[in-house]
Structure formats: C-alpha cells, structure tokens
Amino acid sequence: MWFKRVWMLSLAALVFGTCVAFGEIIEIVFWHHEAPAYRVAAFQQVIDAFEKEYPNIHVRQEVVPWGEAWSRTAAAIRAGTTPDFQFDIPDFNLYVYELGGIIPVTDLVEKIDTKYGYLKSQLLMYQHHGEIWGVPIWTMPMVLIYRPSMLEEAGILPPRTWEELLEAAAKLTNPPERYGIMLTAGLNLLTQELAWCFMAPSGTELFDANGNVTFNSPQTIRAVAYYKELSKYSPPGSAAWIWGEAELNFGAGRIAMMPYFGGLEKRFFEDLKSTDLAAVPMPMPSECGYARTLTYPNAVHIFKSAAQDPKRLEAVFTFIEFMMRPDMNTILTAGQEPGSFVPVTEAMLAPDSPYWDHPTIKAFLDLNRLLVREVRYGTLYGFEHGVVNLGIGEIIGENVLGEVLQRVVVGGESPEAAVAWGQKRMEELSRPVR
Known part of the structure; x- marks a missing residue:
C-alpha cells in the first residue's frame, strides 16, 4: 500500500504538476556530507539560483559528516525528524532502504533520463526490488x-x-x-x-x-x-x-x-x-x-516524510531536477571538486556542455576526458550485477x-x-x- 501511495503522489507531482499557490512558501531541507567550505559554497550557489527561479520554494542545506551519516540518519528515521532528501552512495542507500525510510524514485529518474540521458552504469547500483531508490548526481571514478x-x-x-x-x-x-x-x-x-x-x-x-x-x-x-x-x-x-x-x-x-x-x-x-x-x-x-x-556514484534518496505532502514532494522533485541541469550540475561537479566529482549524464559530457569551460577542467583536459570515459567502465565492489x-x-x-x-x-x-x-x-x- 505504501508504494502505491507514493507512486500516486509521484505521478501527481510529475504529471499533473501540483501547483504551489502564489505567495505560499515551501521550505525543503537536505543533508549532504561535503564539509569543506568551498563545497558548501558550491551548493549554496545552486540553491541561490534555484530560489531566484522558484521564489516560493526555499531550500536549506545541512552538512552531516560522512562519519556521522549512518547513525544520525537512523536516529532521524526513528524520531520522525528526517530531512526531505539526502546525498548517499550505494551501500548507504541500501542501509537507509532497510531502515524503511525512503521512497522509490523511478519516475523522477526516468524523467531526468529522458531529458539528459543517464549513463546506465550509474543507475545499476540503485536498482532493486523492481524500483530505483537513488537519483545519481555525480560519480567518482579512479x-x-x-x-x-x-x-x-x-x-x-x-x-x-x-x-x-x-x-x-x-x-x-x-x-x-x-x-x-x-x-x-x-x-x-x-x-x-x-x-x-x-x-x-x-x-x-x-x-x-x-x-x-x-x-x-x-x-x-x-x-x-x-x-x-x-x-x-x-x-x-x-x-x-x-x-x-x-x-x-x-x-x-x-x-x-x-x-x-x-x-x-x-x-x-x-x-x-x-x-x-x-x-x-x-x-x-x-x-x-x-x-x-x-x-562511486553519488546519488540522493528521498525520505518518506517528504512524500506525506504532495506539494513538498513536488518541490523536492523540482529541485533535484534543477541540480541535473547542465549549468547547475557543472557547479556541483567541476565547481566543487574538479576531477573527483564527474558527471553522470550524456548532456553533461556533450562537447557544448558548460562542464568543459571550467578553468580547471580545461587545464587538465586530457585527464578529464579520460575520467568521463572511464565512468562507462566503472564498477563498485559488490554491485557488479546490481x-x-x-x-x-x-x-x-x-x-x-x-x-x-x-x-x-x-x-x-x-x-x-x-x-x-x-x-x-x-x-x-x-x-x-x-
């Protein structure tokens, strides 16, 4: 019943586009684990751009160090105090799934895939039980x-x-x-x-x-x-x-x-x-x-608490989709950690993508071309078959x-x-x- 209810909410948000009434403010909160000040600043740059285009949606980022992510997430799920969504990696995503704290994001991933073209290797690690449970934002190849x-x-x-x-x-x-x-x-x-x-x-x-x-x-x-x-x-x-x-x-x-x-x-x-x-x-x-x-694909999962209100869920979907827009995703990849945070969509890898105009990416152009090629061959231990x-x-x-x-x-x-x-x-x- 829960999955059916979430699916209906997702459909309402994505297809019918539940409208936020003029003047009504919705605040969404997300956790990420990138503590360096320049990474926090990159997230804020994306947030500021989003709020300029969507003035009725306010977004707040909160930094939870990776070392605390597992315990704080479990405590928040038990207490009913989760944020709306959180950044993760495949094994962390599984951990939160088993705690019963997140919803499937298949519809949202398919919409982003249609628009920007996901590299399929980066989706495999988030697919199980007939659904996709994480929305890849960037990846980290070695x-x-x-x-x-x-x-x-x-x-x-x-x-x-x-x-x-x-x-x-x-x-x-x-x-x-x-x-x-x-x-x-x-x-x-x-x-x-x-x-x-x-x-x-x-x-x-x-x-x-x-x-x-x-x-x-x-x-x-x-x-x-x-x-x-x-x-x-x-x-x-x-x-x-x-x-x-x-x-x-x-x-x-x-x-x-x-x-x-x-x-x-x-x-x-x-x-x-x-x-x-x-x-x-x-x-x-x-x-x-x-x-x-x-x-290492880095994705976001959406907590069940966000799905309790269709308008809030729509706001979350809208912001996540905004993060995947090439100009914004360039900030979250090259703007945060060039060479470490690598794009996961065909749109970002296209020759005319703003990603290739970043000064550090251009300074090491051959290296970065190699990195994006290697994403297609990347695997993660334990997820070779999904x-x-x-x-x-x-x-x-x-x-x-x-x-x-x-x-x-x-x-x-x-x-x-x-x-x-x-x-x-x-x-x-x-x-x-x-």
Whole structure:
C-alpha cells in the first residue's frame, strides 16, 4: 500500500504538476556530507539560483559528516525528524532502504533520463526490488594518476598492463626520495578502493548474478598476489595511510604514480600552480584482463516524510531536477571538486556542455576526458550485477577487502589463505536479494 501511495503522489507531482499557490512558501531541507567550505559554497550557489527561479520554494542545506551519516540518519528515521532528501552512495542507500525510510524514485529518474540521458552504469547500483531508490548526481571514478615529468625523465611510457606497471614502479623507485607507486593496506575505505582497482581488471566478482558469494577465485588470488608484489615499491609506512597522506606525498613529488581520483588537479592548479599531472586507465593483466575500474556514484534518496505532502514532494522533485541541469550540475561537479566529482549524464559530457569551460577542467583536459570515459567502465565492489546481496553494507563496513590485503601485505599471509578467509567472512554476512 505504501508504494502505491507514493507512486500516486509521484505521478501527481510529475504529471499533473501540483501547483504551489502564489505567495505560499515551501521550505525543503537536505543533508549532504561535503564539509569543506568551498563545497558548501558550491551548493549554496545552486540553491541561490534555484530560489531566484522558484521564489516560493526555499531550500536549506545541512552538512552531516560522512562519519556521522549512518547513525544520525537512523536516529532521524526513528524520531520522525528526517530531512526531505539526502546525498548517499550505494551501500548507504541500501542501509537507509532497510531502515524503511525512503521512497522509490523511478519516475523522477526516468524523467531526468529522458531529458539528459543517464549513463546506465550509474543507475545499476540503485536498482532493486523492481524500483530505483537513488537519483545519481555525480560519480567518482579512479584511474592511474602519475607525474609526467618523472616518467619522461626515466624514459618510461605510461603503463597499460600490470607487467608494465610493475616494471615502471621498480624503475621509478629511488628511496628515500621517490617511490614508484602508492598503495595502502589498512582497515579503511581507501584500501578497499585501491583493492578494487586491481580486482576489477582481474575479473573478481564478490557475488554472482544470484547473490552467491564468489570471492574466492583464481582472479581474486591473482589480483591480491600482484598487489603484494607491487607494494614493494610503495613508501615505508604507506600501508597505514589514508587520503591525506597519499595526496600530500604525491603533491610533494615523493610518489610517481598511484590509483586515485582525479581531484588532485584542483590542488595542482590552484595551490601548486602546476599541470604536472596526467592519468591513464587502470592497467590490466596482459592475459585475461578487463577494462574496468572503480567508480562511486553519488546519488540522493528521498525520505518518506517528504512524500506525506504532495506539494513538498513536488518541490523536492523540482529541485533535484534543477541540480541535473547542465549549468547547475557543472557547479556541483567541476565547481566543487574538479576531477573527483564527474558527471553522470550524456548532456553533461556533450562537447557544448558548460562542464568543459571550467578553468580547471580545461587545464587538465586530457585527464578529464579520460575520467568521463572511464565512468562507462566503472564498477563498485559488490554491485557488479546490481543490487543482488544486501550483505554488502556489512562487508564494506567491516573492511573485509581491506583486511584481505592487510593479512597479505602486512601480515605475510598467503594470498590463497587470505582470500579464503575473505570468502568465509562474506558468506557469514551474505544476505542475497530474493
């Protein structure tokens, strides 16, 4: 009954366009997790533009740090104090869905898709139980970034295969001044992201199409063994690093290459006044390799509280659709974090899109063209076949991929034993969608 009621409300808002009476003010509130002041300012720029065009709708942003998002969302759902919508990532979206706090957004996604053309790979991670539960706003692909000056000095071409990457990392390593690669092996999200940059091209799948755990495979063992070998050329102590240490050391010229988001271009362009930054797709095995990488689509989910009033729901739909307009979406992507926050629609990737006119995007044009291409090949661990296992949230939360690498790189365990442990732990957390 709930879904039928929401569908009717959505239809009323989208098709019949429930009108906000002249002079009647509707205030909508959303949570996001981008705390840096320049990101907050970008959101406010979009809000100000929206309120100028829709003076009867007032929008308020509230920042909830990622570290607090899960607990505060659960508390708000229990207390009935949720905002109208919130930014999320696929595993967080599943978490809120299981709390019973959100509505399907299939109609809104289809409307935006008709208008701007979604990249289908970015919708897959939000589809389950016959509906779409998140509206993608931007995504975050990883590539192999490198310092062109260092590779040119060493006479090395950007690596395309695992074999070339290993050879390049060895040749570029000159301790303690410089190391060929940066890899981590801790119980943190960065390690899981880096793990997938090698597991995906190797053909690893956490689940099959039916949600069965398939982690313990020759492809996974191959990737873990390679990761251990490549880690020899990473700086001492880097196993425990997270994003801050990685970015500082790369920016300081201590690291020649690393799998990462493209967002360092903002630091290079604005702070270092340098364009000594480039990228290639994540290298793959020369035999039986796949052109795949990691991508993190960032979407919004709409809380049930917003659907209790058709006018409020219409206002929420209107603002979300406004965010996807190319001029506004350029602010939320290139204006917030150029290179890290990448568009998810064909309209934004078109040659005449305002996205390509942003100064930082233009300064690293080849890098940004690569990033938008890689979005089409991007996957996310546990979502290779869409949402097929609800246990992925716990698997990510426990840093199972990170522990597999830590056991091998730091603990000296064999790749076979560590992957077998990972399979067993995933099976214990597994909850296939039926």
